[in-house]
Amino acid sequence: MELKEILRFADDLVFAKTGKHLDDLQQAILRETFQGQKYAKIAQERNCSEGYIRSVASELWKIFSDVLKEDVTKTNVKSILERARFYNFSQTIASDNATVNNFNICSKKSQLPQVTQQPQQTPTRSHIDLGDAPEIFSFYDRTHELATLENWIVRDRDRLIALLGIGGIGKTTLALQLIEQIKTNFDYLIYRSLRFSPTPDAILTNLLQIFSQEGEIPQAIEAQLSQLINYLRKYRCLIVLDDLQMLFSSGQLAGQYKSGYEDYHLLFKQIAEVCHQSCILLISWEKSREVAKLERVNNYVHSFLLGSLGVAAKQILRQHNLSDEESWETLINAYQGNPLWLEFTATTIQELFRGNVSEFLECNECDAPILCESLQAQLDRQFQRLTPQEQAVTIQLANQTEPVSLPQIRKTVELSTSDLLNAMQSLGRRFLLDAKEQGKTSFFTLNPVLQQYVKNRFSH
Known part of the structure; x- marks a missing residue:
């Protein structure tokens, strides 16, 4: 009998008795016990004390004992569950005496509960x-x-x-x-x-x-x-x-x-x-x-x-009654599929361009994202959290037209190697850097919207 079938049956038994399903530790104890593992080994693998594992296991064996009307222990739990599931299955094909694979089960049938499959949900109100x-x-x-x-x-x-x-x-x-x-x-x-x-x-x-x-x-x-x-x-x-x-x-x-x-x-x-x-x-x-x-x-x-909202972002533009739907994908990509950024931008398009997306996109000759005041204020809050070293790196990257490698960045940023690496790692953990692998080399660029923000901020 497959392990997953026994575990599913064991879960049904526990649910029938307690109204709750097996938790991850109980499942682990059953799996490892079926494979002959000792409590000490299970505890070591789960970062628990052996005493705690014994306590959880003992409670689990008691539940099975109460439901099955047999004394269930670590040494016999697998054989009892296999037999109980077999008898339980046989009850679905016979209401009285029955024989499956030449094995008579009528003497045991009356002792075992009929376990029905339950939906995988907690029955009590959350x-x-x-x-x-x-x-x-x-x-x-x-x-x-x-x-x-x-x-x-x-x-x-x-x-x-x-x-x-x-x-x-x-x-x-x-x-x-x-x-x-x-x-x-x-x-x-x-x-x-x-x-x-x-x-x-x-x-x-x-x-x-x-x-x-x-x-x-x-x-x-x-x-x-x-x-x-x-x-x-x-x-x-x-x-x-x-x-x-x-x-x-x-x-x-x-x-x-x-x-x-x-x-x-x-x-x-x-x-x-x-x-x-x-x-x-x-x-x-x-x-x-x-x-x-x-x-x-x-x-x-x-x-x-969490990344771009993708084509689902069209719903945002639709809610703002924007026109020129053939240009929406361009607008979504320009603002990285970010729902908040698109909300800010859609409001600007509606107020200043009568909802005309094409007219808004044509307004910018250099094809860089246009940052409305609300969007710049939101980016201000993130940029102000950066260290001076991170800000120095972003300023240099904002002026690059192509992705650059770490050795190239080192030539343009006056930072020690450790300060540069720490700054790059920190920017990555803030999700402000985009990294791409080419061969065995990593190349970095700023998030395009942040890149335009840094250009706007330090252009004077």
Whole structure:
């Protein structure tokens, strides 16, 4: 009998008894047990203590024992589940005595429960706390992106995911649409914005109050983290933390926490490395250093870079009643398919060009993006966060007409090699650089809209 069939049957049994499906740790314990692995080995591979694995396994064996009316243990769980599934299957083809493959099952049939397939959803009502989440008025097609994130969260049981991309690309809208799409899989769904830079203690206290409104909340950060992890084990939770970049220092390399905010590093590291059944989704226009490190070594950590809206952006232009639809694709490409940038630009076209896209595009003889005041103000907020070294690199790249390699940049920028490499890496983590491989060499350009912004800013 295939392993996945046994696991599916085991999931049905647990669901019938508890109303909840197997979590990722329970599935791992079953898989490894079926293959003869010891608890110590399972604990080592899952970064858990052996005692914790034994406790989870013992609870799982008890559930099977209660449902199947047999004493289930680590040594016999596979054979009992195989036999139970076989008998259960036979009940679908016979109501009384039956023989399958010359094996009489009538004596066992009355002892076993009829397990029916259940939809893959949490049956109880989810606790949804969206806090200060913005209301979504329009959502444009992100089918592939939603499917990828749903698979990582629901199927693969990722613990830490970073949803990344330049400002205005639609990260928050996508996350809120994702919550609506997968909410039945969770006991708790929580959204919190970090735009006002809450301290680690403040955000942990706020989260703990949701799980236990009357419970005592410890003062020490380590105890708060431990309590949160316990809740993430007990319940299936999706917690979205938006505007992560607001925890990072302005004028420093990307991903460096403000003074007093370093414990967020501990929070995210714990979330990624400790066993639980929940997921934290981070939204940011800067990639955090811990995510960059953890995703290379931890199978439960991923980052997703959100890109152009593509042809779906035509819906934005249609809502603004723009004309010359044959020119829309050119306009979308010029503004990188960024929904916010297109909103700003479409408003300008409507107000100054009577909605005529062709007339707007012809207005610029050099084919560079035209930046309205609102768009420049939005880019100002991102550019002002750069270090002097990053600004020096962007100024040089803005004057290049072709992609350039690192050796070429070194010739034009008066920075030490280490300062240059750090600046380039930081710009990449802010998603302001475009990199292309040609042969064995990497070539870099600025995001075209940012390139025009830098030219405008430093043209005098």
